[in-house]
Amino acid sequence: xxxxxxxxxxxxxxxxxxxxxxxxxxxxxxxxxxxxxxxxxxxxxxxxxxxxxxxxxxxxxxxxxxxxxxxxxxxxxxxxxxxxxxxxxxxxxxxxxxxxxxxxxxxxxxxxxxxxxxxxxxxxxxxxxxxxxxxxxxxxxxxxxxxxxxxxxxxxxxxxxxxxxxxxxxxxxxxxxxxxxxxxxxxxxxxxxxxxxxxxxxxxxxxxxxxxxxxxxxxxxxxxxxxxxxxxxxxxxxxxxxxxxxxxxxxxxxxxxxxxxxxxxxxxxxxxxxxxxxxxxxxxxxxxxxxxxxxxxxxxxxxxxxxxxxxxxxxxxxxxxxxxxxxxxxxxxxxxxxxxxxxxxxxxxxxxxxxxxxxxxxxxxxxxxxxxxxxxxxxxxxxxxxxxxxxxxxxxxxxxxxxxxxxxxxxxxxxxxxxxxxxxxxxxxxxxxxxxxxxxxxxxxxxxxxxxxxxxxxxxxxxxxxxxxxxxxxxxxxxxxxxxxxxxxxxxxxxxxxxxxxxxxxxxxxxxxxxxxxxxxxxxxxxxxxxxxxxxxxxxxxxxxxxxxxxxxxxxxxxxxxx
Amino acid sequence: xxxxxxxxxxxxxxxxxxxxxxxxxxxxxxxxxxxxxxxxxxxxxxxxxxxxxxxxxxxxxxxxxxxxxxxxxxxxxxxxxxxxxxxxxxxxxxxxxxxxxxxxxxxxxxxxxxxxxxxxxxxxxxxxxxxxxxxxxxxxxxxxxxxxxxxxxxxxxxxxxxxxxxxxxxxxxxxxxxxxxxx
Numbered sequence: 001x002x003x004x005x006x007x008x009x010x011x012x013x014x015x016x017x018x019x020x021x022x023x024x025x026x027x028x029x030x031x032x033x034x035x036x037x038x039x040x041x042x043x044x045x046x047x048x049x050x051x052x053x054x055x056x057x058x059x060x061x062x063x064x065x066x067x068x069x070x071x072x073x074x075x076x077x078x079x080x081x082x083x084x085x086x087x088x089x090x091x092x093x094x095x096x097x098x099x100x101x102x103x104x105x106x107x108x109x110x111x112x113x114x115x116x117x118x119x120x121x122x123x124x125x126x127x128x129x130x131x132x133x134x135x136x137x138x139x140x141x142x143x144x145x146x147x148x149x150x151x152x153x154x155x156x157x158x159x160x161x162x163x164x165x166x167x168x169x170x171x172x173x174x175x176x177x178x179x180x181x182x183x184x185x186x187x188x189x190x191x192x193x194x195x196x197x198x199x200x201x202x203x204x205x206x207x208x209x210x211x212x213x214x215x216x217x218x219x220x221x222x223x224x225x226x227x228x229x230x231x232x233x234x235x236x237x238x239x240x241x242x243x244x245x246x247x248x249x250x251x252x253x254x255x256x257x258x259x260x261x262x263x264x265x266x267x268x269x270x271x272x273x274x275x276x277x278x279x280x281x282x283x284x285x286x287x288x289x290x291x292x293x294x295x296x297x298x299x300x301x302x303x304x305x306x307x308x309x310x311x312x313x314x315x316x317x318x319x320x321x322x323x324x325x326x327x328x329x330x331x332x333x334x335x336x337x338x339x340x341x342x343x344x345x346x347x348x349x350x351x352x353x354x355x356x357x358x359x360x361x362x363x364x365x366x367x368x369x370x371x372x373x374x375x376x377x378x379x380x381x382x383x384x385x386x387x388x389x390x391x392x393x394x395x396x397x398x399x400x401x402x403x404x405x406x407x408x409x410x411x412x413x414x415x416x417x418x419x420x421x422x423x424x425x426x427x428x429x430x431x432x433x434x435x436x437x438x439x440x441x442x443x444x445x446x447x448x449x450x451x452x453x454x455x456x457x458x459x460x461x462x463x464x465x466x467x468x469x470x471x472x473x474x475x476x477x478x479x480x481x482x483x484x485x486x487x488x489x490x491x492x493x494x495x496x497x498x499x500x501x502x503x504x505x506x507x508x509x510x511x512x513x514x515x516x517x518x519x520x521x522x523x524x525x526x527x528x529x530x531x532x533x534x535x536x537x538x539x540x541x542x543x544x545x546x547x548x549x550x551x552x553x554x555x556x557x558x559x560x561x562x563x
Numbered sequence: 564x565x566x567x568x569x570x571x572x573x574x575x576x577x578x579x580x581x582x583x584x585x586x587x588x589x590x591x592x593x594x595x596x597x598x599x600x601x602x603x604x605x606x607x608x609x610x611x612x613x614x615x616x617x618x619x620x621x622x623x624x625x626x627x628x629x630x631x632x633x634x635x636x637x638x639x640x641x642x643x644x645x646x647x648x649x650x651x652x653x654x655x656x657x658x659x660x661x662x663x664x665x666x667x668x669x670x671x672x673x674x675x676x677x678x679x680x681x682x683x684x685x686x687x688x689x690x691x692x693x694x695x696x697x698x699x700x701x702x703x704x705x706x707x708x709x710x711x712x713x714x715x716x717x718x719x720x721x722x723x724x725x726x727x728x729x730x731x732x733x734x735x736x737x738x739x740x741x742x743x744x745x746x
Binding site (some may be wrong): 045046047048049050052054056213215216217221224281348350384386387391396399400402403404405406408411414415479505 | 710
């Protein structure tokens with residue numbers, strides 16, 4: 001029997017890129033279907049209106065909304081379309097997906113993250129599960145990501161450092177702002193370990209990409225030099241160059257068609273002109289980011305999949321994860337420091353901060369409770385977007401500010417000190433009230449039911465988030481920062497999403513097997529963050545890349561090895 | 564009052580009473596408003612809008628105000644480009660109608676003819692209503708966009724806003740043919 005392609009990959013972000021790259025390099029024909037357009041470095045500019053205020057790189061919320069269910073104060077649930085609320089759950093709809101717009105704060109998971117249930121036991125109200133693989137199984141692929149995507153950093157020893165097979169990072173750290181050494185100094189005084197944060201950013205030209213231009217606008221912006229290790233720049237361009245990979249942009253996959261045996265027979269999509277198309281492949285790989293992956297499965301019932309593809313156990317979309325945590329900030333007023341230090345702090349924030357603390361990756365603090373999982377604290381520049389920074393000054397103590405008082409406040413904000421932000425990451429515990437279903441009435445512009453997302457959270461997320469944010473705030477104070485605030489919130493960060501199709505050895509409690517193949521569908525793999533039963537306490541991208549490389553090797557093997 | 568007689572009246576107001584009831588609009592700006600701005604607002608409404616913007620973001624000797632950053636022109640660009648939204652034009656328009664109604668009810672005058680203190684009182688009055696507060700907030704956000712977005716969008720001429728706040732813009736800067744609403 002002949003097929004259009006050996007492998008069809010749906011979605012082109014961090015989950016899809018490694019599969020397309022690995023399979024094409026092994027000599028298999030690959031088709032990548034991407035809903036958004038194919039933009040390249042020459043299309044990317046530092047335009048705050050385009051990227052961040054008009055969101056032109058994500059789907060139009062009028063045409064493609066989500067419906068979000070939030071808990072009310074009375075314990076009930078209320079729902080609203082994101083077209084009404086403006087709360088955007090899209091993260092980048094173009095070739096390369098949201099990896100185009102990441103900050104590239106790259107952390108590996110740690111061995112403990114693969115067996116939280118065994119190490120810390122169960123948590124009331126949460127469905128914590130061990131992973132079916134161990135850190136050792138994934139380590140070679142974390143290493144592979146360092147070399148293929150290009151991860152820069154500098155290794156130091158610290159109590160929670162994960163083991164690694166290679167001495168150091170393949171690329172030295174990106175350039176750093178002078179503020180970083182003052183973080184090191186404060187952490188030293190507090191007996192904390194200031195870790196140079198690894199970044200998926202090339203400090204100089206390599207891997208046929210240009211190095212970082214240090215122009216200060218990185219996260220939320222697509223990279224105009226190719227230094228950022230997006231799936232597009234780092235993998236898909238090279239996959240296409242093999243001659244075995246074809247990318248079809250503006251192709252919205254609407255349904256996956258399966259037969260009487262439960263096997264996938266075709267993928268249905270709408271092309272740029274709204275024409276319905278069919279394509280088939282020996283193996284189908286879905287990587288649309290957790291929410292849209294679950295939605296596509298639920299929108300694809302078949303003779304053996306009445307409740308949606310791979311959903312006979314009603315597990316698709318369940319145990320959705322975001323990232324728990326908190327945040328904070330403080331300002332180092334120039335007037336407070338010596339002229340020499342003030343001049344350093346005033347330097348343009350193009351070079352990065354690149355610092356993290358993981359001293360509380362496990363919290364062993366009797367005042368906080370039993371020994372438990374904690375997380376990571378990252379130090380970052382305040383995002384430079386000037387319109388966003390200015391508009392945050394509009395709110396006064398009583399009512400809106402305008403006129404000269406507003407201008408004074410804006411001027412002081414921009415001119416009198418440098419801000420330093422902390423972002424704390426902890427586990428978003430999997431709970432029964434965080435999941436994806438199909439909305440019964442709201443449809444997108446193709447007439448397909450949109451994802452309905454219930455975003456309940458476990459109170460532990462908040463407790464740990466507060467704890468970590470306060471620890472980060474203490475470092476800011478030690479540095480001499482003023483106006484230090486720290487907080488945690490229950491609302492999900494929409495750019496950090498995983499889970500929904502957890503992997504495991506038991507088909508009764510998991511959607512995917514240990515190789516991320518659907519238990520119920522022999523020719524279906526899922527390689528975005530959906531597989532994760534627990535998310536770890538770091539941003540997900542490195543782990544998604546690493547796991548997708550691991551799964552890709554499995555697919556090569558299933559197809560008969562390198563051609 | 565027809566449009567023409569209104570223009571004549573306000574024109575004479577500018578020359579005769581500018582020290583007392585300054586419109587804060589110079590002749591060039593006024594002419595600009597009359598010829599360039601879209602027909603979705605009347606001339607009177609354009610002037611009210613410009614005066615509100617200058618009240619919210621006044622010019623200072625050492626800092627640009629709404630006039631210098633071309634806030635009115637910028638707002639018109641944003642509300643009339645190919646992908647702009649008629650509902651937002653209506654929103655802006657309704658606020659202007661509201662402003663002049665409060666001015667008439669309280670002082671029996673157009674907003675443009677009020678003193679600075681009276682204008683402040685009208686805007687604070689408007690702020691007490693939820694929709695009024697949203698309207699003022701929206702205008703302030705457009706003002707900050709005119710202050711700090713790339714000059715290709717019609718505000719921030721020669722980077723005047725960036726210079727005021729010692730802000731270094733990113734690069735590559737967007738070229739005119741890549742304005743977001745053309746993509």
